[in-house]
Amino acid sequence: xxxxxxxxxxxxxxxxxxxxxxxxxxxxxxxxxxxxxxxxxxxxxxxxxxxxxxxxxxxxxxxxxxxxxxxxxxxxxxxxxxxxxxxxxxxxxxxxxxxxxxxxxxxxxxxxxxxxxxxxxxxxxxxxxxxxxxxxxxxxxxxxxxxxxxxxxxxxxxxxxxxxxxxxxxxxxxxxxxxxxxxxxxxxxxxxxxxxxxxxxxxxxxxxxxxxxxxxxxxxxxxxxxxxxxxxxxxxxxxxxxxxxxxxxxxxxxxxxxxxxxxxxxxxxxxxxxxxxxxxxxxxxxxxxxxxxxxxxxxxxxxxxxxxxxxxxxxxxxxxxxxxxxxxxxxxxxxxxxxxxxxxxxxxxxxxxxxxxxxxxxxxxxxxxxxxxxxxxxxxxxxxxxxxxxxxxxxxxxxxxxxxxxxxxxxx
Numbered sequence: 001x002x003x004x005x006x007x008x009x010x011x012x013x014x015x016x017x018x019x020x021x022x023x024x025x026x027x028x029x030x031x032x033x034x035x036x037x038x039x040x041x042x043x044x045x046x047x048x049x050x051x052x053x054x055x056x057x058x059x060x061x062x063x064x065x066x067x068x069x070x071x072x073x074x075x076x077x078x079x080x081x082x083x084x085x086x087x088x089x090x091x092x093x094x095x096x097x098x099x100x101x102x103x104x105x106x107x108x109x110x111x112x113x114x115x116x117x118x119x120x121x122x123x124x125x126x127x128x129x130x131x132x133x134x135x136x137x138x139x140x141x142x143x144x145x146x147x148x149x150x151x152x153x154x155x156x157x158x159x160x161x162x163x164x165x166x167x168x169x170x171x172x173x174x175x176x177x178x179x180x181x182x183x184x185x186x187x188x189x190x191x192x193x194x195x196x197x198x199x200x201x202x203x204x205x206x207x208x209x210x211x212x213x214x215x216x217x218x219x220x221x222x223x224x225x226x227x228x229x230x231x232x233x234x235x236x237x238x239x240x241x242x243x244x245x246x247x248x249x250x251x252x253x254x255x256x257x258x259x260x261x262x263x264x265x266x267x268x269x270x271x272x273x274x275x276x277x278x279x280x281x282x283x284x285x286x287x288x289x290x291x292x293x294x295x296x297x298x299x300x301x302x303x304x305x306x307x308x309x310x311x312x313x314x315x316x317x318x319x320x321x322x323x324x325x326x327x328x329x330x331x332x333x334x335x336x337x338x339x340x341x342x343x344x345x346x347x348x349x350x351x352x353x354x355x356x357x358x359x360x361x362x363x364x365x366x367x368x369x370x371x372x373x374x375x376x377x378x379x380x381x382x383x384x385x386x387x388x389x390x391x392x393x394x395x396x397x398x399x400x401x402x403x404x405x406x407x408x409x410x411x412x
Contacts, residue, residue, distance in 0.1 A: 013360055014410040018112040020367065021099075021403050025113070027375030028396055033092055033126075034082040035392020036075050038379060040147040041067030043159075045079035060150040073389045086133045086143035088393030090170035091401040093126040097176040098404035105411040113407075120180065127177040127186050130170055135162040138216070140195030143170045155219030163215045164201060167193050168229040172236055187240065194237040194246050197230045206271075209256030222271035224260060225282040227253045228289035235296035247297050254293055257286070258305040265305075265312030266328065278328045280317040284341035287313065288348050310349060318342070318358060322365030334381040336395045339366040340402030343409075352409035359406065 041047070041063045048054060067074065100119040103109050113119065135144050142162035149157040157163070171193040178187035203210040204221045212230035214220035234250035237243065261267055267286055269275045290306045293299065316328040317338065324338035325331050339362050346352045346359055370378045376390035377399045390396060 013363070014407060016367075017363070017403055017407055017410075018109055020371065021400070021407065022112040023373075023375040024377070024396060024400055024403070027390075028092065028392070028400060031082070031392065033089060033392065033397075034084050035088075035396070036073070036080060036082055036389065037085060037145075037147065037393050038068045038391055039064055039145070039149055040075070040080055040083075041078075042148040042150070043080045043083070043146070044075070045081075047078065057150060057156065060148070060156065064150055071385050071387045071389075082392070083146045084129070084133065085146050085393040085397075086130065087145065087166040087169050088397035089126055089130045089133065090143070090166070090173040091393070091397035093123065093130055093173040094169070094176060095397075095401040095404040096122045096126060097173065097180055098401075098408045100180055102404070102408045102411050105408075109407070123177050123180055124183070127174060127181070127183070130174065131186070131189050134189075135160045138162060138196050139199035140192035140197075141171060141189045142167045142193060142196040142200070144215075151220060155217065157215060157217060161215055161217060162196065162200075164197060164212055164226050164230045164233070165214070167196060168233040171233055175236060175240070191237050191240060194234055194243070197234055198245070198249060201230065204271075207256045207259035209252040209254070209259070211256055211271075212253055220270075223275065224257050224267050224270060225285040225289070228257050228286050228293075231257075232289035232292040235293040239296040247299075250293055250297065251299065254290065254302055258290075258302050261305055261309065265308035265310075266316075267309070279326055280313070280324060280328075281335070281337040281341035283309065283313045283317070284345040287345050291349055306349070310345075310351070313345070314355065314358070318362060322358075322361035322363075323369075324362055324366070332381070332383045334370075336366075336370055336377050336379060337398055339363070339370070340398045343402040343406040347405040347409045352406075363406070 042060060047063055096119055099113050100116060100123060103113055103116050103119060133143060135142050143166045144160045144162040145166065146159055148159050171190040174186045174190040178184065197212065200216045201213045202221065203212060211222050211227040214223050214226045231250040231253040234246040238246040238250065266278045267283060269277050269279065269282055287306060287309050290302055294303060317325045319325065323334060324342065326333050326335050326338055342362055343359060346355050352359065369381060372378065372388065377395040379387040379389050379391050379395050
């Protein structure tokens, strides 16, 4: 009887998520998947006419942080255009692949999500768009962001500078598109990204292994989630090719990152003094990468790190009312990435059934507090000040992908 009640509740929850996804899908499609980003302040046409400010690291940082932190959206006034973002397109592509799989499994979802034929057509459109957005001049396929990014006062990434984070999300989405469509061009582009990881990123030796850098530029070399996403991508390429160079390099990075894991199962963001925080969604990235490495290579050496990391994750980032925390030791800001990553991580670690109650609780809280009936998700809630700006990559692409995993996890 209890199992029947649980199953009925899951069906109702799935129907609700399908309705939310229908609204979100409609909003994002109406915007042609273009939008603003928390970090796109330097795309302001007003700012670009001021050479003194444009050439100052402090001014660049002030502009980015001013736009990012303001609860009021000044982008239209500052002439910041809505644009495609490669990582956002990768998230949408992965999400449509998941929706296609969900509709194949549960055809009744087509009423809310679209027919399998319609979803397949969208997969092809987004995959082709993503391939056209590659950064040029590197050893393999790679992707960056559509804005200059000043990270504190330490380093500047000019727009379209490829990062291993964006590249992993984009390449693995193309792999899934290949699995659905059979279009080998998608796989060939995705597999070439291994050469970007191996030849264009530099390495920091540590703990008997090394960390992949965030990008080919110097300055952000010791970020654990970035290195693990490099490992994830190489492991996926190994799965398709059997190239042991990919597997061995992936393992060296995994080795270093797992040895850097704290006794309680947590990871700090990176090794620089200013990167010593512990947060929710980057912990989820780490776990996703480690399970992908394990499943793609068959190497179970690091499974204990996954178990310890997941235990820390599940016990420290979610409050009893379903509110998802950004940091392990404080509530605010509540960021839309945090609930979204939970659904993705539960699916990828095959724990959705076990933690269904938590997933439902967090979903209910998120829809009550961070979902707008106009069809989009908010960026952040802060104590006393909220940002309800509908960022395309950060909020809507991320939640589109996350909810697609939630729906796929409910399919039987």
